[in-house]
Amino acid sequence: MPTNSFSYYLKMNSIPDIYDHLFSFESKRKKLSHYPVHKKLSNGDQFDDPLINLMFEKIKFRDNEKILDAGCGTGDTLFQIVEKHSIQGIGISLSSKEIEFAEKLANANKLANLRFKVYDFQQPIEGSFDKILAIESLKHASNIDQVISNFHKALKKEGQIFIADDFLMHDSIKVERHKLLWNASGFMKFGELEEKLKTLNYNLRAYDLTSHVRCRSNLMIEAFKVFINILKPIASKNLKVNLETYYGALLLEQLYNENTVEYKVIIATKS
């Protein structure tokens, strides 16, 4: 039995559990449309998504290109791309709930050029792609080198990898706790990722979106943490998983408030 309130939360849920439960909770609120599972970013008062805007500004999608969304969530990014470009998209995720939903939505909208499947990007990736997107999914990888190697093999010459994620600036106990609660063993420093891609001779462009990350005040975050501590012992098994995930998200917000993490995008072009 845990001895203090913090160790009580040090439980690692599996990645499918985290995202299946998150989906069950979020999809009720968001009704029947795809939605970003990534962090809330904003442009001052504007509610458009600076990350997706940056992707469309910096990456040229062309008709008939094959795009892999590695860690696709509800398929939001691919659904947004097909609104503008006639691409062939494949989205993979470990969450069967996300994939079932994305598939249904693609079928309902007669989007035969979008396919979704439950698949682990740490396994060899079949096919060859013009672009590979990994938005807030890479940090879940237990073996980053394997994932980069899989992406590298599946990417066509002159193809591009678009990675967006939280990156670590300094280690801290909160970082360790967040990694545990989010099953995020691949949470790393941005420089480490750059090095791995440089070793494979990629040309790199990097963008810092940290100033667009919206976080609540530490006081409010602490209040939510107390609320979760009270609720968790009486919560159902399903709700418990979401509370643990939410607790991990609150820790991440605090890490942003403390300038311990940064939010960056890297566009790597294969030479």
Ligand SMILES: C[S@@+](CC[C@H](N)C(=O)[O-])C[C@H]1O[C@@H](n2cnc3c(N)ncnc32)[C@H](O)[C@@H]1O
């Ligand atoms: C924070 S969500 C981001 C979803 C989506 N990219 C977006 O921006 O809306 C992380 C996603 O990565 C997926 N994921 C994590 N590890 C994975 C793995 N090894 N293979 C495939 N998908 C993975 C999760 O299932 C989830 O869909």
